[in-house]
Amino acid sequence: MSEALNPVFVDNFERDPTLTWQYFGSSTGFFRLYPGIKWLPDENGVISFDCRNRGWYIQAATSPKDIVIIVDVSGSMKGLRMTIAKHTIVTILDTLGENDFVNIIAYNDYVHFIEPCFKGILVQADRDNREHFKQLVDELQAKGVGTVNKALTESFKILREFRDAGQGGLCNQAIMLITDGAVEDYEAVFEKYNWPDRKVRVFTYLIGREVTFAPNVKWIACNNKGYYTQISTLADVQENVMEYLHVLSRPMVINHDHDIIWTEAYMDSALFASQAQSLLLMTTVAMPVFSKKNETRSHGILLGVVGSDVPLRELLKLAPRYKLGVHGYAFLNTNNGYILSHPDLRPLYKEGKKLKPKPNYNSVDLSEVEWEDQDEILRTAMINGETGYLSMDVKVPVDKGKRVLFLTNDYFFTDISGTPFSLGVVLSRGHGEYILLGNTSVEEGLHDLLQPDVSLANEWIYCITDIDPDHRKLSQLEAVIRFLTGEEPDLECDEELVQEVLFDAVVTAPMEAYWTTLALNMSTDSEAGIEMAFLGTRAGLMRSALYVGSEKLSNRFFTWRRHRFLLCLVSNMQTDNMLLYERTGCRGRWNNRMVVVVLSFLAGVSLSPTFSDMNHMSKAESCTVPEVHIPTATLALFLR
Template identity: 70%
Template sequence: MAGPGSLRRASRGASALLATALLYAALGVVVRSEQQIPLSVVKLWASAFGGEIKSIAAKYSGSQLLQKKYKEYEKDVAIEEIDGLQLVKKLAKNMEEMFHKKSEAVRRLVEAAEEAHLKHEFDADLQYEYFNAVLINERDKDGNFLELGKEFILAPNDHFNNLPVNISLSDVQVPTNMYNKDPAIVNGVYWSESLNKVFVDNFDRDPSLIWQYFGSAKGFFRQYPGIKWEPDENGVIAFDCRNRKWYIQAATSPKDVVILVDVSGSMKGLRMTIAKQTVSSILDTLGDDDFFNIIAYNEELHYVEPCLNGTLVQADRTNKEHFREHLDKLFAKGIGMLDIALNEAFNILSDFNHTGQGSICSQAIMLITDGAVDTYDTIFAKYNWPERKVRIFTYLIGREAAFADNLKWMACANKGFFTQISTLADVQENVMEYLHVLSRPKVIDQEHDVVWTEAYIDSTLPQAQKLADDQGLVLMTTVAMPVFSKQNETRSKGILLGVVGTDVPVKELLKTIPKYKLGIHGYAFAITNNGYILTHPELRPLYEEGKKRRKPNYSSVDLSEVEWEDRDDVLRNAMVNRKTGKFSMEVKKTVDKGKRVLVMTNDYYYTDIKGTPFSLGVALSRGHGKYFFRGNVTVEEGLHDLEHPDVSLADEWSYCNTDLHPEHRHLSQLEAIKLYLKGKEPLLQCDKELIQEVLFDAVVSAPIEAYWTSLALNKSENSDKGVEVAFLGTRTGLSRINLFVGAEQLTNQDFLKAGDKENIFNADHFPLWYRRAAEQIPGSFVYSIPFSTGTVNKSNVVTASTSIQLLDERKSPVVAAVGIQMKLEFFQRKFWTASRQCASLDGKCSISCDDETVNCYLIDNNGFILVSEDYTQTGDFFGEVEGAVMNKLLTMGSFKRITLYDYQAMCRANKESSDGAHGLLDPYNAFLAAVKWIMTEFVLFLVEFNLCSWWHSDMTAKAQKLKQTLEPCDTEYPAFVSERTIKETSGNIACEDCSKSFVIQQIPSSNLFMVVVDSSCLCESVAPITMAPIEIRYILWYNESLKCERLKAQKIRRRPESCHGFHPEENARECGGAPSLQAKMVLILFPLLLMLFSR
């Protein structure tokens, strides 16, 4: 029975409640009473569930046993702080040696090629049956081998991705648009046959080599090992080695280029189409060390990009694509005033050269027109003679040759080249001519510069591409060197014979990096002289839309786009400038498909890789990431414990170099270690320090196998039968796995398999469960489930893991991580059982998760739901389900929002609005004129135009462009992290017509939180909080100044050290206009003599 005091308190409470209700009624507000959620009850539930689930996780993972075993060896280990600067220098030295081996192989090919050519005399009637890569092993209907298609033995080779190859011989690919038996090709193939023995010798010396090749200036491509090439679905092989970056980079020096395009009225129709394709092909030949601009001219000058008036921009992919888009809008009209355009081009080159921003090397003007009424010698005399350091390349568009002589003269008088382009099929071959002209000074200097490309994914071989689709496309860099004619009579002509090269997969670089010394979150990375990433764990070159595809800008991702916290580019610029040093900053590293974030401080150490344009960096995380320990056990002990069948090692780590000898290639790393330790393979080269630590980890972790076996044998039918897998990983990449159910009964069949990249040790990172456990408080477990589990219903499992530290202090290295994987249904059942407990003695609960007035959730430290009454919400972000509560938790500080950026994102393409600046760029006028032209000149079109070539090259490319629905973009998105110091909290949220209460309580020894929410108040006025990325719009079309600023922005870069832009002994007579040159020689010499005598 209630006492009087209680009645008075109740009376006062009722009066206050009545007064409050009357006040809200007077204000016209109706407020429903909130559901009271006792904090003590939620705390009881959380404690009960936490104790139960930790007990299961600790028991089946064996975490306490493993911690105890490492403690037993505590006195026998030595902990060392990693010297980051010494480490990065050592790694750079290792890479330098590896790169040097590759470049020496290429140098031997150069010497052999030049010697073979020197001994060869050209024979126009030479008949030589070579192995044509397309025709080999092909027979006619009578069963006879085709001409150039002799029998060529091919066998699968695991070193070459199991492709069928011939490791004794090379074969030759000739582009489809070239004649296989052209005398120039036959002679080149004949003398280059001597490269076969050098290819084989190189491979014997360095069995880690992959493709070696010689790309001829005549267009053929000799490749070792020999392989059969398959045409595409149109029966065409479009590959031309002279278009590849490695060829262009090795053949020429960096250049500044101004492209002048005639858009006068005579350039209408087909001529304009050919002119645009010519410009596009020239852009294809420009690389990141080049600079350019495009000016259209008639009676006025029209910069294709108006805001880049009077300057040049770097020829990176983004800028080239931007210009291509504007190029499509050009339209012919008016009269061509070439003199104005030439004056502008010379002034731009001169002014830009003085800024020091460009290539500071070769300079060229590319003139694309259907004719010139004058030779404009006064302009050349003013700007370019007598040195003639700006080369003029002229492209006559169309079949008419009325003005050809003037264009020939301009090219010949300025060390350039003249070509006539009549059809689209002619464009490619004619554009390539200018590269061989630019190579002349380098050839005369006889400077065999070694060049290295940026990282790229090669798709030369269709069958290699298909194979790579399943295995993941391979990033590589190419080392290349030019091959020169050594014949005395041709020295002043500077004849380039071609380029030799070999590919170096980026994974070869990673093999030189001891991942175990970099710690759990540490990594190595390398960049080019332009700041582009060569290798970095955050580089994502592919995206998925139906199937994996290459991102358009994958090879030019800047370091600042992955290490974006360095807003001032301090780290990037120091590395570009090839400095050695240290830099520190707080970073936000994303894991688990970018949806979770780890906030830590990284120390970066960097230096240059000598003999290459690359710089190397190493990132070490502060705390446990800066420490390394050495254990010590006998080889006999370690070998015994390595023999257990549950032991595996990281396949992508290099414990032993199995590439040095062919007989070792079939060995797994574990097999190689065993043979090495038993002394059965003296030729094996292994990392002794790493193997010593592997032995230590094998010995210390060995008892856990017997422990797991005992658990499995003693496990009753009903107890904890939801636990399916126990696993362990150590800092040396050693793993152990134990199944508590049959393999066929596993809920997640992919876990810890080779395809499960996130959860296994690989060249870039430790497993996800290891990395996340390392950031938890020692002794606690981190739990996670796949995202969107409730809707996708793919792998209904919970993974739990905890870290094992050697010492009880922050500087102690994390030596291992252990964990279990259990069924989600089992895990959730434990949660619902715990949430039905009561504190009252009579067993009557004041509140229950079964009540319709409350919703109970279990979320992790990043806000993802592991348990909900609505199963479809499992794996979703809590803010999307309970936006009002999540918003309140952010306001109260229980969770914090971290803004992240993705500069490698892909977004849906938006249709670009028309600029509509002037008539030249008016698509409506262009359309009307195109219709008129089609009607009046259709017959001429069919006669002059190679229709088949156009259909396959131009229209197919445009059709594919239309199909492309995603394009590179930058995005911003949030991630959420709980505040560790706040263990529990409760609150009320004032909504439009009610008050919503909630309680959040941390689950002990975990990364989990129980959240109980009043469900009677929907609070629908508060929008859900989403993690969806938002595209960052830098360029606003109505803000021209902002648009221009971004286009003009140029990050610090380092120019290639070598430059061969000019040579006084160069013989410029071979300029595409030999027949007309003599007639104009007086015109060439007269102004030169006049200038000389006037000085």
């Protein structure tokens, strides 16, 4: 029946080629994916993928939930039954996410929380807590006699206290009872704590092949709006556990609440294998699919979940890089305080020569990367979806963590409508207070933009080239030129950024002639002097001139290493919003290197190792270097 989705997927992709994967997962486990892929079996020759186990399916199929798992650890549960019970608990934990809350109670002669520190409360079902519970479950041992009444009473009390206090998921509440039989008189417990409103659903899992106690265990579930199932073998666990999700989805299906959900960040395994790092971290947007037939609407039948993956880089386009300035950046975090994207998020680690994802790469708290001297004001505000700004004194590591800058940053934050995410933008103090608006004609700018020494930052987005297939092979410079000449009127370009590029091209045009003159007057022994001259602007325009062949460059990739200089071209430019390496452009000495920022331009030359003895230059109070001059006209343009 789902083949009708294929033309829909194709049409979606034609209208928005930035889409990655589109898919539908049915309640029976059938999975339809566009574009299609070849499924590879595991080491056992089995394709074990089940879409119903994925976070996007579970979150879309149900609402946030508070769960108390009760497990029977009496003597009758020894052996295979205990093994099945443990596997059942682990499978239930795997169906929970960051918006859910959970605790586990074990009972025999007495009731005890498997984690004493969590006694009487529910904890967020994040990855760390789930893994901690799994370790404790593995240590459970069967002994004594089971008394389920006390465990049920304790569970109802916890759920009622959380509900009354407005804590937890504030939606579904359920008890999962895992036992091999129940013979007590437990009706009084339900009358006191759950009837007649039945605010808490009770799901029962009868462990083992015996059916003697099946009627009692089934009665518990059916009289508390739950679901009963019997699990006889380990192979039965997965399918039977998933049934509770369909029960919890019934109210949503009956009311036809098409709630759209967004998942936490995760890594696409196929892209990880192909090393497509720019697409590595993704989020999924998904929604449930219901049966609209009138005769089945009251039954609350969930057909499945439809979803699409969204690379986080698409969300970060909300904050174009060129507007953020030096040391500026944007980041995203969830309503649970976990970061989706941040410059200090390092989701991979190196094991030998291979990169592997860290176990907790998608549960890194904002407080771990943004250290606040105050009481987590930023974190709290962003979790609550507030809009505002604040300032903080921060320490920024540079040069691969070898040095630290002390900065005052301004933090601006707001929620992203229709998602559980918040966007934060960090700017160095003073950035954006003064803006240079260039008024350059297209004809004049194009003339200078077409020169061979000009290039653009190809990772920046001047024009959107990934929508039309004919544009995908264009570099950003080619796209800008075609947009300006009218060859591609359908191209969507950032006109403000393009205007800045035109202005920078005109302003920096004299450098080409100057560098050419300098090259003609140089000694033929190029190893004794300058190898390359370059200039970069805030708009991402780069001009460069080689004084030797690229194969002779001792540092062709502009990696700043020992005995490399960037010669200062303007004296003592001390303005905080022009930061590059030091708070003032030309102060300090480190590894015989100096840096300058010329307003919104960076200019310099890459020198050969012969200059490594010129240590006195790095001690200079002034940054004026007599041997290297900028033409007066160009300097005037820089400073006006």
